[in-house]
Amino acid sequence: MATGLRDDGARRADPLHTGQGLRPRPALVGQSPVVDARDFFEILVREHMGGVRAFVLCSLRDPVAAEDLVQEAFLVAWKNLDRYDRQLPFGPWVRGIAAKLVLNHRRKQARSKVLYCDEETLHLLDRNFEVFDALQGQTFDEKMNVLRDCLTRLSGSQREAIRLHYEHGLHCKEIALRLGIGFEAVKKHLQRGRAALHRCLGRKAPTLIEDFA
Amino acid sequence: MNDPRKPDRPEGDPADRFGEVDDTLRDDAVAQVPAEARGWVAEQRFVHGLLRSLHGMDAASNEARVRAVMDAVRSEPAVRLRAVPRFVAAAAAVLLAVAGWWFLQGDRMPSAEAAVARAASVLGEEVDRRFLLRIERRSEPAEPGAARPPGIRGDAFRLPTAFEMTTRPGRRFLVTFDAVFGPITCGCDGTTVWLRSEGGFVPPRDVPLAEADALLARLGGPLELGYLDILGIVQRLPEGFELASTGRVGGGSLVRIEATRMPESMQKSIQGVVLHCDEDSGMVTWIEVQCTGRKGESMRITMEYQGAVELPASAYSIPN
Numbered sequence: 001m002a003t004g005l006r007d008d009g010a011r012r013a014d015p016l017h018t019g020q021g022l023r024p025r026p027a028l029v030g031q032s033p034v035v036d037a038r039d040f041f042e043i044l045v046r047e048h049m050g051g052v053r054a055f056v057l058c059s060l061r062d063p064v065a066a067e068d069l070v071q072e073a074f075l076v077a078w079k080n081l082d083r084y085d086r087q088l089p090f091g092p093w094v095r096g097i098a099a100k101l102v103l104n105h106r107r108k109q110a111r112s113k114v115l116y117c118d119e120e121t122l123h124l125l126d127r128n129f130e131v132f133d134a135l136q137g138q139t140f141d142e143k144m145n146v147l148r149d150c151l152t153r154l155s156g157s158q159r160e161a162i163r164l165h166y167e168h169g170l171h172c173k174e175i176a177l178r179l180g181i182g183f184e185a186v187k188k189h190l191q192r193g194r195a196a197l198h199r200c201l202g203r204k205a206p207t208l209i210e211d212f213a
Numbered sequence: 214m215n216d217p218r219k220p221d222r223p224e225g226d227p228a229d230r231f232g233e234v235d236d237t238l239r240d241d242a243v244a245q246v247p248a249e250a251r252g253w254v255a256e257q258r259f260v261h262g263l264l265r266s267l268h269g270m271d272a273a274s275n276e277a278r279v280r281a282v283m284d285a286v287r288s289e290p291a292v293r294l295r296a297v298p299r300f301v302a303a304a305a306a307v308l309l310a311v312a313g314w315w316f317l318q319g320d321r322m323p324s325a326e327a328a329v330a331r332a333a334s335v336l337g338e339e340v341d342r343r344f345l346l347r348i349e350r351r352s353e354p355a356e357p358g359a360a361r362p363p364g365i366r367g368d369a370f371r372l373p374t375a376f377e378m379t380t381r382p383g384r385r386f387l388v389t390f391d392a393v394f395g396p397i398t399c400g401c402d403g404t405t406v407w408l409r410s411e412g413g414f415v416p417p418r419d420v421p422l423a424e425a426d427a428l429l430a431r432l433g434g435p436l437e438l439g440y441l442d443i444l445g446i447v448q449r450l451p452e453g454f455e456l457a458s459t460g461r462v463g464g465g466s467l468v469r470i471e472a473t474r475m476p477e478s479m480q481k482s483i484q485g486v487v488l489h490c491d492e493d494s495g496m497v498t499w500i501e502v503q504c505t506g507r508k509g510e511s512m513r514i515t516m517e518y519q520g521a522v523e524l525p526a527s528a529y530s531i532p533n
Contacts, residue, residue: 038286045282049275050266058262067278067460074282078289115236115258116243124255125262132263141270147263166264169455169473172238178476187238191228194260195253201260 041081045074048091050140051129055095058125059102059115069105073098091133095126128198134205150200158193161186227253237261273501274469281464325456325470328490329447332497336444337382341528343519344443346376346388350510378441379522384422385529386441401425402529406438409532419531439482440502440514447497450486466492467499 053070060066077084077094084093099122106114137143151159157179164170164178172186179186231250235257236243246254336342380386388399395411406425408418420428426438440446450456454472462469472486482505489499500516 038283041286042279042283045279046275049278049282050270053278054262054266056262057265058258063265063457063459070278071282071285071464075285075289078286114242116234116246116254120251121246121255121258124251125259128255128259132259144263144267144270147267162264166267168476169457170476174476187232187235188228190238191232191235191257192226194257194264195228197260197264198256 037081041078044090044094047139048094049074050144051091051133052094052098054140055125055129056098056102059117059122060105061113061115065105065109065113069098069101073101076101089133092126092130095129099123099126131205132201135201136204146201146204147197150197150204153200154193154196157181158189158196161189162193165190277460277462277469281461284464325458325472326451328458328468328470328492328495329450329456329472329488331495332488332490333444333447335495336447336497339382341379341381341522341524342443343377343379343522344516345519346378346440347515347517348374348376349513350374350506377519378516379524379528380441380443381524381529382444384442384445387524387529388441399429400529400531401441402531405531407531417532437506440504440516443497443500443516446486446500446502447488450488454486462489462499468492 049070052073053066056066056069056073057063060069073094076097080097084090099119102114102117102122103119106117132143135143135146137145151162154162160179161175164175165172170178172183172190175186176183227250231247231253234243234246234250234254237257376388376390378386378388383403384401385403386401390397397408397410397415399406399408401407401422404422405419406422406428407420408415408428418428422438429437450472454474457471457473459469459471461467467489470488470490472488474484484503484505486503487499487501488497490497496518498518500514502512502514502516504512504514506512
C-alpha cells in the first residue's frame with residue numbers, strides 16, 4: 001500500500017486519542033506527591049456527568065443546549081469550588097448549580113424551548129435524583145441498569161411506545177401511525193409507562209421510601 | 214418517588230387528570246402547573262430525563278463530555294479576578310461585551326443537514342482517503358448445526374475485525390488485512406471487485422461489483438460491500454434518516470451528528486449513524502454505524518479517518 005499519510009487532524013476523530021487521563025504530577029514536595037486540583041475535579045466530573053446530564057435533560061428540549069448547560073454547570077462548580085461544603089455530597093451541589101442555569105436559560109430563551117420550570121419543580125426533580133443516587137451501583141451507568149431492568153417489565157404497548165419515542169425519536173403522531181392506535185392512546189402509553197418506571201425505580205430504592213411516604 | 218405500598222391509581226389515573234400539563238409530549242409551553250399536579254409532573258419529567266439520557270451514554274460520548282469540561286477548566290486563568298484591579302476588570306468586561314457577541318456567533322453549530330452535505334461534498338473530491346475500519350458483532354444468533362461458510366481454508370482464512378481501508382470516489386477502494394497465512398488485499402476499480410493474497414494462498418478472484426457481496430460473504434468474515442462505500446453512506450443519510458447536531462466533541466471544531474433511521478427509510482439494516490464532522494475542513498472524521506449483519510446479528514462499525522494519502526491511479530486496478 002502507498003505511504004505518505006498526511007496529517008489533517010484525523011486523530012481528533014476519536015476522543016480517546018486526545019486523552020489526557022488522570023495523571024498525578026510527578027513533582028514531589030516534602031515527600032508528598034503533588035496532584036493538580038484539576039485532576040481531582042476530573043474525578044468528580046466523571047462521577048457526576050451522567051446524573052447532571054439527565055437532570056438537565058429533564059427540562060431542556062434541545063439536546064445541544066443541554067450539553068452546553070451541563071458543561072457550564074461543571075465550569076461554574078470549578079470556579080466556585082471554594083464555596084463547596086465538603087461535608088456534603090457533590091452531586092446535589094452541582095445539580096443545584098445546574099438548576100439555577102436552567103432557570104436562567106428559561107428566562108433568556110423562548111419558553112417553548114424549556115419545559116415548565118420553577119424552583120419547586122426543580123426541587124422535586126432533585127428529590128427524585130436523590131432517590132436515584134441511592135440505587136444499587138457505583139456509577140451512573142450501573143444505576144441506569146436498574147432502569148433498563150424496569151423497562152423490561154413494562155407492558156408490551158408501553159415498552160414499544162417508549163422505545164419508539166426515546167430510542168427512535170418518533171413523535172406521538174408517528175408512533176400512532178406505526179402502532180395503528182390513536183394519538184391520545186400513545187400519550188397515555190407513554191405517561192403510564194413512565195409512571196410504571198417511576199414506581200419500579202422506587203421499589204428498588206427502599207431505604208429512602210419513607211422520606212416520600 | 215411514590216410509595217409502592219400505595220395502590221397504583223388511588224384517585225383515578227393521574228395521566229387522565231393531569232395529562233394536559235405534561236409538556237414533554239407537547240410542542241408548546243405550559244403556562245402553569247396546578248399545585249396538585251406538581252408531584253406527578255416531576256415524576257414524569259424525572260423518568261423523561263433518564264430515558265433521554267440513556268442515549269449518548271456510550272463511552273466515547275461520555276469521554277468527549279468530560280474532555281470538553283476539563284478543557285474549559287484547564288483554560289481557566291490561574292489568577293483570580295479578585296486580585297485584578299477594578300478598572301482592569303471593568304475594561305475587560307467592556308471588551309468582553311463587545312467581543313462576546315462575535316465569539317458566541319462563531320460558536321454556533323452548523324445544522325446537521327449542512328454538515329452532512331458538506332461532508333459528502335468533501336468526500337466526493339478526487340482524493341484518496343484512508344480509514345481504520347473496525348467491526349464489532351454484538352450478538353450473533355446461535356446457529357446449531359449451521360454449515361460453515363464455504364471458505365477456502367477453514368480457520369486459516371478467518372478474517373480479522375479491523376481493517377485499513379483507502380477509498381476514492383467512484384466506488385474505488387482498497388482494503389488490506391492480515392490473515393493467518395499472510396496479508397490479503399481486496400480492491401475495487403469501480404466496476405470489478407478483486408481479491409489477492411501475498412504468496413498466493415488464496416486463488417485470485419475478480420467478480421463484477423454487483424456480485425461482490427457474495428464473494429465477501431464466502432470469506433465468512435464481517436466485510437460487506439455496503440459499508441465500504443463511505444461516500445454512499447454519507448450521501449444517502451438525508452434520504453432516510455433524521456439528522457441532528459448533538460454537541461461538540463472535545464469542545465473543538467468537531468460537531469457530533471446523530472442520524473436516526475426514519476420508519477419509511479429503505480435502508481432497513483442500518484439503525485443509526487453517528488458522524489463527527491470537522492467544522493474547519495468539512496471532512497467527516499468518525500463514522501459509527503449501528504446495523505444488522507447478514508445473519509441478523511447486531512453490529513457496530515466504526516470508521517476512523519486517518520488522513521489523505523497519495524496513490525497512483527492504477528492502485529485500484531485489477532493487479533496483473
